[in-house]
Amino acid sequence: MPGLLLGDEAPNFEADTTQGRIRFHDFLGDSWGILFSHPRDFTPVCTTELGRAAKLAPEFSKRNVKMIALSIDSVQDHLSWCKDINAYNGEQPAEKLPFPIIADKNRELAVKLGMLDPDELDKEGMPLTARVVFVFGPDKKLKLSILYPATTGRNFDEILRVVDSLQLTAYKKVATPVDWKPGDSVMVVPTLPDEEAKKLFPKGVFTKELPSGKKYLRYTPQPE
Ligand code: BEZ
Numbered sequence: 001m002p003g004l005l006l007g008d009e010a011p012n013f014e015a016d017t018t019q020g021r022i023r024f025h026d027f028l029g030d031s032w033g034i035l036f037s038h039p040r041d042f043t044p045v046c047t048t049e050l051g052r053a054a055k056l057a058p059e060f061s062k063r064n065v066k067m068i069a070l071s072i073d074s075v076q077d078h079l080s081w082c083k084d085i086n087a088y089n090g091e092q093p094a095e096k097l098p099f100p101i102i103a104d105k106n107r108e109l110a111v112k113l114g115m116l117d118p119d120e121l122d123k124e125g126m127p128l129t130a131r132v133v134f135v136f137g138p139d140k141k142l143k144l145s146i147l148y149p150a151t152t153g154r155n156f157d158e159i160l161r162v163v164d165s166l167q168l169t170a171y172k173k174v175a176t177p178v179d180w181k182p183g184d185s186v187m188v189v190p191t192l193p194d195e196e197a198k199k200l201f202p203k204g205v206f207t208k209e210l211p212s213g214k215k216y217l218r219y220t221p222q223p224e
Helices: 024-028 044-062 075-088 108-112 156-171 194-200
Strands: 014-017 020-023 032-038 065-071 101-103 116-121 127-129 131-136 142-148 186-188 218-220
Touching: 014 075, 020 024, 024 065, 032 044, 032 156, 044 065, 044 075, 044 156, 075 101, 131 156, 142 156, 194 218
Parallel strands: 032 065, 065 101
Antiparallel strands: 014 020, 014 101, 032 131, 116 127, 131 142, 186 218
16 A cells, blocks of 8 residues: 555655756755645645745744645646746745645656545546645654645644644653644653653643543643
8 A cells, every 4th residue: 555654764756846856865855844745736725725835934944844845737837837826925926936846747656655535536537636744854754644635725834833743742752732832831741750750841740630540641831
């Protein structure tokens, strides 16, 4: 079964993009990476998504995350579509976006990465690419995957939020609770003994009492 599971290494594919030919591992370098796929060029939801992604590019860059999109049309189509995306954002209709778009004309990558949406077919009856988000760590392993059907646009603020969580929890022994936002308290991971937690989190560990008497809801202010 094609596709990528958490912990899998990103395939080191070669592809043509709006910024030239790339090898994926070289493109990622030592950075974090986000790969997000689109069903087709010149489609309304995708245009709004790429517009938003372009506006948020400085935020991803601040977090050392390299962005790359994928859609199943040609580089020429992508470049022409970029003008529409920039115009949608109220900017000059230029061919350039702050990140490349991969041309996956034969859907080879979409198949390899498990991105096809069987419910959304093109005029020839071929499945379109679903809206996938893959976040890779600096070790090139898959840290997060989100899969939306073609008909539901993603929330790029949420994608930034999960990047913040992934980067925090990659380096600290914490997990982020429901609806967490940067700056909120976080949870101490269940595997960390209380004594070690006290040493590791000098700002304090606060436990919420529960009917079970089990002290597993352990909060600490977000560590630096
Ligand atoms: C869109 O991007 O608007 C779209 C693409 C494929 C199916 C449905 C919507």
